[in-house]
Amino acid sequence: MINRLTLANLAHRPVRTALSILAIAVEVTMILTLVGVSNGTLHESARRARGSGADILVRPPGSSILSSLSSSPMSDKLPDVFSKEPHVVLATGTIIQPLELFDSITGLDMEQFSRMSGGFHFLEGGLPVQDTDMIVDEPYAREKHLHVGDTLTLISHQWHITGIYEPGKLARICVKLAALQNFTGNPHHLSQIYLRLDDPSKAQSVVDTLRAKYPGYPIFTMEYFTSMLSVNSLGLLRNFTYVVIGIAMIVGFIVVFMAMYTAVLERTREIGILKAVGSSSALILGMLMRETLLLAVFGTIAGILLTYLTQWLMLHFAPGGLYQETVYGWWPITAGIAIVGSLIGAVVPGIKAVRQDATEALSYE
Structure with missing residues (x-):
């Protein structure tokens, strides 16, 4: 009732x-x-970081684990130095140029990154050839209504879209490393470095060794880095x-x-x-x-x-x-x-x- x-x-x-x-x-x-x-x-962001295929992340001195990178203070000679360390089988660096809001352009050594991550899975087109070539992931292409052959103006330069790839590979917008270094006035400099090991289970012990050998450089396992990408952190x-x-x-x-x-x-x-x-x-x-x-x-x-x-x-x-x-x-x-x-x-x-x-x-x- x-x-x-x-x-x-x-x-x-x-x-x-x-x-x-x-x-x-x-x-x-x-x-x-x-x-x-x-x-x-x-x-x-964590999924894209894991998509790099790396086991260890090296960031510039003075930066924190979650700080944004708007400069490139590390020498591009460092990946060769780190690649000679025990258990490190591959080292590659990137340069990051922030854009509006959460977007950024990432410069990659395409060959090294493909070896580390297993390569991009392209839905259209393929890797950049010229310095003004750019590849983007599918969500970004959908948002901006982009297709292979289109041009896009970013950081006062016109870029030619040569490929659209599946999301989850480190970044949403990628160009050749040397090209972005030159366009941003940072020749021979990197924003961060990724290391791949012969045995991922040894990542923490390798990090401890590298921290002792290279004091001042924030060095983290990728597992720890991605775990910090949470609201509670x-x-x-x-x-x-x-x-x-x-x-x-x-x-x-x-x-x-x-x-x-x-x-x-x-x-x-x-x-x-x-x-x-x-x-x-x-x-x-x-x-x-x-x-x-x-x-x-x-x-x-x-x-x-x-x-x-x-x-x-x-x-x-x-x-x-x-x-x-x-x-x-x-x-x-x-x-x-x-x-x-x-x-x-x-x-x-x-x-x-x-x-x-x-x-x-x-x-x-």
Whole structure:
């Protein structure tokens, strides 16, 4: 009986019910989208790093493991030096030129990189031949509507697209190493160096040896480097995520509070009648809480479904380098946040409802 009455009350005011569900859905979508983009972008970066085929990463002196590289302070003679170290079978360096937002151009020794990574898997075209040739991965080509034979202007130079390859190979945009060194005014310099070992299980012991021999150079196993590409390892991103979650909770709380407060005012006479026929305060409060719980559940379901829309929008319209993944572990967390926040928002209107005097409520217009 109470459940039927609760559903009838929600159906009797469809606009308010729909707006309340939509507001809670937006709260859920905000949280899940932010978490999905944060995790997706970092995981995609880790996947590309693993796609290099390297076991060890060497970064410039003074840089941290996750700092961006906007300069090229290492000599391009260093890969030959590292290649002579025990267990190192291949060493190759790259130069990185940052672009807008998360994108960058990476200069590669194409032959060395192909030996290390197993080579690019081209969907169209092939490797660069001229210094002004460029290859890009399929998501970047789709975003920029590029095909083999097109030209693209970056860092004040025109590049000729010679190949489009499957994603996951270190970088989204690649050119010849020497060409990017010259175009950026960094001849014979590198941004970072990748090492491949004869036995990947010895990566940590080799890192310890190299750190002792080359003090000042941040040297990491690739496994450790990719493990650091997570939200929990980036304090600023983690704090930003918590701030947005807090804002979403406040928005949801306010919307539910206003919806339930309005519902109590609209149903003053109805509550008076329930009290007059002997309904207890607990019954009336329970009915309001059930309504709120249903709103939160429907809003959560709608919010989860909306994240698939944001994924589609992210895939087709978001700036390059942003990826949204579905983080299933956050579904129950977000549902809990939405439900608890909604129930808290209904407490004050609920108390107002049960404290109403039956006589005054029946005379309310």
